Amino acid sequence: DADVTQTPRNRITKTGKRIMLECSQTKGHDRMYWYRQDPGLGLRLIYYSFDVKDINKGEISDGYSVSRQAQAKFSLSLESAIPNQTALYFCATSDSLKRDRVTYNEQFFGPGTRLTVL
Amino acid sequence: DAKTTQPNSMESNEEEPVHLPCNHSTISGTDYIHWYRQLPSQGPEYVIHGLTSNVNNRMASLAIAEDRKSSTLILHRATLRDAAVYYCILRDFGNAGNMLTFGGGTRLMVKP
Numbered sequence: 702d703a704d705v706t707q708t709p710r711n712r713i714t715k716t717g718k719r720i721m722l723e724c725s726q727t728k729g730h731d732r733m734y735w736y737r738q739d740p741g742l743g744l745r746l747i748y749y750s751f752d753v754k755d756i757n758k759g760e761i762s763d764g765y766s767v768s769r770q771a772q773a774k775f776s777l778s779l780e781s782a783i784p785n786q787t788a789l790y791f792c793a794t795s796d797s798l799k800r801d802r803v804t805y806n807e808q809f810f811g812p813g814t815r816l817t818v819l
Numbered sequence: 820d821a822k823t824t825q826p827n828s829m830e831s832n833e834e835e836p837v838h839l840p841c842n843h844s845t846i847s848g849t850d851y852i853h854w855y856r857q858l859p860s861q862g863p864e865y866v867i868h869g870l871t872s873n874v875n876n877r878m879a880s881l882a883i884a885e886d887r888k889s890s891t892l893i894l895h896r897a898t899l900r901d902a903a904v905y906y907c908i909l910r911d912f913g914n915a916g917n918m919l920t921f922g923g924g925t926r927l928m929v930k931p
Contacts, residue, residue: 705862736921743906743921744863759918791862808855808919810862 704728705811707792713817720779722814724792733775734793734808735759735767744791750775751797782818790814823907828926831897839892839925841907846887850909854881854892855919858903863921866892866905902929 705726714720724733731752736744746759748767756767764786766778779786791813795806824842831837843852854866867874867881869890874881880893894901906924 741923743923744919745921746918749918793862807865808863810864813860813862 703812705792705794705809707790707811707814709814710812711815713819714782715819716783718782718818720782720816722777722790722792722816724775724777724811726773726792726794726809726811728794728796728809729772730794730796730809731772732795732797732806733769734795735765735775735777736791736793737761738789738791738813747777747790779816779818782816784818787816787818790816823909823922825905825907825922825925827923828928830928830930831894833899833929833931834896837894837897837901837927837929839894839905839907839927840889841891842889843907843909844888846909847911849911851911852881852883852887852890853908853910853919854879855906855908855921856903857906857924858900863906897927897929899929899931902927 708723734749735747737747738744745761747761747765748759750756750769753769753772768776792811793808795808851868851870853868855863856866857863867876867879869881869883871883873883882891882893904924904926906921908919
């Protein structure tokens with residue numbers, strides 16, 4: 702079973718609709734992230750959460766909101782979807798343990814959700 | 820985070836070594852050099868990271884210049900499955916935020 706799962710994998714919606722993308726992880730990590738990827742470009746950070754009570758905006762948070770329902774679950778919402786939010790969305794997780802006194806934490810990514818807003 | 824510069828694309832033949840370059844002339848003393856790759860239709864995956872010394876793991880090797888202003892990811896024998904976009908990313912090891920800032924990466928094409 703995949704360690705980081707995203708639902709749905711594909712979604713087509715219309716302008717103005719509210720959409721929720723869900724992410725679940727079984728890795729026991731405390732940190733979770735939402736990224737967006739546009740065609741031919743790298744990923745950009747939307748929101749991140751260091752634990753259930755800690756939510757932070759990323760580079761491109763406008764038009765999005767998130768909810769950390771539990772350590773293992775982090776959902777991304779588009780309150781009123783617009784066509785330029787058509788993109789590939791990735792969830793990622795990492796732990797917060799220090800190794801060798803350095804905070805280095807590999808991120809593990811889900812398979813992505815392809816969202817199309819018409 | 821300091822920026823990195825990578826070629827947009829590279830091509831390799833199967834079973835030959837591949838050297839993927841990355842320039843990071845503004846790297847700071849506390850920046851680690853990370854490589855992630857993104858296979859087609861998948862999320863990115865970690866490849867390797869290093870600070871000053873060259874590093875090897877089961878996936879690849881990382882060669883870091885003595886002045887740390889550039890690095891090279893080495894795939895010793897490219898396979899068709901290595902065709903992906905490779906991202907070189909700098910992260911301050913003192914940064915508790917653990918953010919990854921992705922650039923455009925290098926698209927590696929592997930010919931049979």
